[in-house]
Each structure stands twice: as C-alpha cells, then as structure tokens.
Amino acid sequence: MAQALAGVFLFAAAYRWFIYPAGLYSGGFTGIAQLIDLFLREVMGVRFPPEIDVVGVIFWCINIPLFALGYTAIGKKFLIRTVVSVCVQSALMALLPAPSRMLLDDMLLNCIIGGVLSGLGVGITLRAGGSGGGTDIVGIYGAKKNPDFTVGKIAVMINCCIYLVAAIRFDLNIAAYSMVFSIASGMMVDRVHDQNIKVAAFIVTQNEQLGQTVNQMIRRGVTTWSGWGEYSRQKEQIHMVVVNKYELQQLRKVVRETDPSAFVQILSPNMIWGNFEKRLEVN
Numbered sequence: 001m002a003q004a005l006a007g008v009f010l011f012a013a014a015y016r017w018f019i020y021p022a023g024l025y026s027g028g029f030t031g032i033a034q035l036i037d038l039f040l041r042e043v044m045g046v047r048f049p050p051e052i053d054v055v056g057v058i059f060w061c062i063n064i065p066l067f068a069l070g071y072t073a074i075g076k077k078f079l080i081r082t083v084v085s086v087c088v089q090s091a092l093m094a095l096l097p098a099p100s101r102m103l104l105d106d107m108l109l110n111c112i113i114g115g116v117l118s119g120l121g122v123g124i125t126l127r128a129g130g131s132g133g134g135t136d137i138v139g140i141y142g143a144k145k146n147p148d149f150t151v152g153k154i155a156v157m158i159n160c161c162i163y164l165v166a167a168i169r170f171d172l173n174i175a176a177y178s179m180v181f182s183i184a185s186g187m188m189v190d191r192v193h194d195q196n197i198k199v200a201a202f203i204v205t206q207n208e209q210l211g212q213t214v215n216q217m218i219r220r221g222v223t224t225w226s227g228w229g230e231y232s233r234q235k236e237q238i239h240m241v242v243v244n245k246y247e248l249q250q251l252r253k254v255v256r257e258t259d260p261s262a263f264v265q266i267l268s269p270n271m272i273w274g275n276f277e278k279r280l281e282v283n
Contacts, residue, residue, distance in 0.1 A: 001081060004128035008085045010121030011132055012056075012092035018114025019181065020053070020098045022107065024174060025166050026118070027159030027182040029134025030093070033058040035165060056094030060086060063133035069141055078131070085125055086133040111177050115184025122185065123192025127246070135159075156186040197245040200269050203255060204229075204236050205262035210255070211239040217254050218247055242269070 015026050025031045033055045040046040040054075048054040063086050067079060104110040125132050135158050159182040167175035190197075203210060204227065211222040220241050227236040243251055248266070255262050 001084065001128070004081055004085050004125045005088055007121045007123070007125030007128065008089035008132050009092060010124065011118050012089050012096055012121075014114045014118035014121060014185075015093055016053075016096045016098040017103055018110055018117070019178075021100065021102045022110055022177070024111070024181060025162060025178040027135075027162055027178065027185075029062055030055065030059055031159065031162040031166075031178075032134075033062060035162065036062075038169075053094050053098070056090045056092070059093060059134070060090035063090075063137075066133060066137045069137055081128070082131045082133060082137065085131060089132045107177055108180065111181040112184050115181040116188050118181070119185035119188025120192055123189045126189070127192060156182055159186075198242060198269060199245055199248055200240065200242050200267045201248070201251060202265040202267070203239040203241075203262055204264075205239070205255075205259045206234060206236060207259040207262070208237055210258050210262065211237065211241075213258050214239065214241055214251065214254055218243060218250055220247070 015030060019026045025034050036058050037055050041048075067083060102110050104113065122132060131137055138158070159179065163175040163179050163182070166178060203214075211224040214220070215222045218241070220243055223240045225238050227238045228234075229236045241251070252264075255264060
C-alpha cells in the first residue's frame with residue numbers, strides 16, 4: 001500500500017507543480033474535473049476558497065461511480081487500494097502547495113518532465129495493485145476486455161477528446177502542450193506498469209517436471225519439446241512460456257528452486273497473438 005501511496009503523491013505533485021502553474025490540462029478524469037471547475041466558475045458563477053483547489057474535490061466525486069467498475073474488473077483488493085489511493089490523491093491535489101509560476105521557464109520541458117513524473121506515479125500505483133481512479137480504472141477494464149489495448153493508450157485516447165474541448169475553449173497552444181504532457185505520461189505508464197509488459201521465457205533443463213511446475217505455480221500454459229545438448233551430450237527439455245513482467249519474478253523463483261542449473265533466455269516479443277490471458281492483478 002505504501003508503494004501505491006507514493007505513486008499517487010507523484011501524480012499529485014506533477015499536477016500541482018507542473019500543470020497547475022502553467023494553466024494546462026492534465027487530461028483523464030483530472031482534466032474532466034478541471035473542465036467542470038471551469039464551468040462552475042465561469043458559467044454558474046460559483047466561487048470557491050482560494051486556498052483549496054476544488055479540482056481535487058471534483059475528482060473524488062466523479063470517481064465514486066467507477067469504484068463498482070474497479071471491483072468488477074479486478075476485485076476486492078484492487079477496490080480497497082483504489083479507494084484509499086483516490087482519497088489520498090484527491091486530498092493532495094486540493095491541498096498540496098503549488099508554485100505561483102512554472103518551475104521551468106521552457107513550456108515544452110515543463111510538460112515533458114511533468115508528464116514523466118505523472119506517468120511514473122500512475123505506473124507505480126498500478127504496479128502496486130491499486131489505481132488513482134479515473135482513466136486508470138477505465139484503462140484496466142478496457143485492457144482486460146481487449147488484449148490490444150493498454151492503460152496508457154486508452155488514457156491518451158480519452159485525453160484527445162478533452163484537449164479538443166480545451167482547444168475550442170482556449171487556444172491550440174494550451175491543447176498542444178497539454179497533449180505533450182499526456183503523451184509523455186502515457187508512455188511512462190506503459191514502461192513502468194509491469195503487468196502490462198509481456199516477455200517470453202525459454203528454459204533449457206534436464207528436469208522433465210519443470211514445465212509442469214511452472215504451469216501449476218504461475219498458471220500459464222507451457223509448451224515443451226525435447227532437445228539434445230551438444231556439449232553435455234545429454235537429453236534436454238525446452239520449456240517455453242509467455243508471462244507478464246510482474247510474473248517474471250515468480251518464474252525466476254520457481255526455476256531457481258526447481259533446477260538452479262537451468263539455462264533461461266528471456267525475449268521481449270513485439271506482438272502476442274492467440275489465447276493469452278491478460279492479468280493485471282497483484283498479490
């Protein structure tokens with residue numbers, strides 16, 4: 001849980017220190033909350049205390065309907081971690097001190113560094129088995145339903161719609177710089193979110209039971225064929241299994257405990273087709 005809270009702090013810091021002073025839009029449900037805040041102030045004439053950024057409060061309110069979707073997509077543990085993370089993140093977004101001007105004079109650099117910090121926070125929270133709500137939950141749900149989607153890609157798609165509104169209401173520069181922030185954030189999410197990264201492991205061993213052990217412990221399909229070691233002049237078993245990077249840690253442990261002398265090659269496939277279950281849960 002501490003790791004998830006560290007992630008939401010980084011996200012809130014990216015919003016308060018990089019996006020808020022620059023007058024840009026974060027995208028996702030944070031961007032939606034910013035647009036709602038704008039509507040309430042300019043159209044409805046509502047006034048809020050200047051010491052509190054009401055975007056954090058709005059963000060918390062619009063996440064409530066998504067909690068049920070989070071429970072459906074992942075389960076009880078995910079829901080509990082997400083509720084705690086959203087509450088802490090909303091409070092930080094509302095109360096975390098923000099500088100009166102941009103930390104960096106260069107707007108593009110401000111967007112890139114802020115986006116990387118934001119994506120790092122989101123990825124850490126997702127890797128810890130929780131989420132900061134909003135597009136994280138929608139992204140996980142979509143990724144579970146369609147293996148070709150990732151959390152970062154779905155977030156970018158939703159953000160494009162938000163920035164279209166920002167471009168119409170303000171100008172193209174605000175929308176463009178905000179989109180740079182979004183793209184940098186989405187790319188970082190997919191780099192950090194281990195459950196979203198697939199790897200193929202080829203295990204060469206003389207232990208004929210290793211493949212079955214991997215199948216039972218990790219619950220992934222294993223393809224096994226017989227080989228011949230030209231150096232050892234002995235029969236070998238080659239086991240091939242595709243796992244996500246989070247499961248790779250468990251695979252390493254299983255192989256070391258079953259056959260410490262096994263030879264393992266890890267590859268990063270560009271694309272996976274067929275029956276591969278996309279798992280985003282953590283223990």
